[in-house]
């Protein structure tokens with residue numbers, strides 16, 4: 468198959484994924500962000516790249532958003548929300564982070580393929596995305612892509628859709644947001 472045909476196949480998979488996401492669950496995340504003082508995002512590997520993109524757009528909207536692991540990330544407190552994107556819901560560093568955040572008392576949200584996973588059990592808000600985990604022997608979802616690629620792409624699209632929903636609720640537009648974009652790059 469040619470590369471562009473693979474692009475078309477990936478888009479077909481993503482189109483199908485979009486139909487399987489719950490708006491009710493998504494709205495809980497939007498409201499959770501709205502009600503929180505600071506917003507922390509976390510994810511490992513490729514899921515972590517999507518989290519960084521999400522944090523950047525939240526910053527553009529004027530939200531106090533931070534990526535776990537960055538040097539300037541402050542302390543997590545009771546009024547804050549931690550959003551963990553993890554296909555498997557079992558990535559060890561994220562499990563212990565979720566446990567710690569739970570003990571501190573803030574809100575935990577997770578975007579995952581497996582709501583019953585260990586991270587899912589710590590979460591107050593769970594958004595289930597379709598896809599296959601990185602160890603494809605642990606899922607039966609059909610995808611032509613390796614490991615968790617479909618989940619990770621869906622995660623980025625989902626985060627971008629949450630941004631659009633948030634912009635709609637707050638009456639924000641791209642020009643207002645661009646005013647906050649880094650001007651020393």
Ligand SMILES: O=C([C@H](O)CO)[C@H](O)[C@H](O)COP(=O)(O)O
Pocket residue numbers: 510511512513514515552553554555556557558561600601613614615616619
């Ligand atoms: O980087 C990743 C890998 O390439 C899988 O496709 C994962 O995003 C990383 O290992 C985190 O895994 P999950 O927590 O299960 O998303």
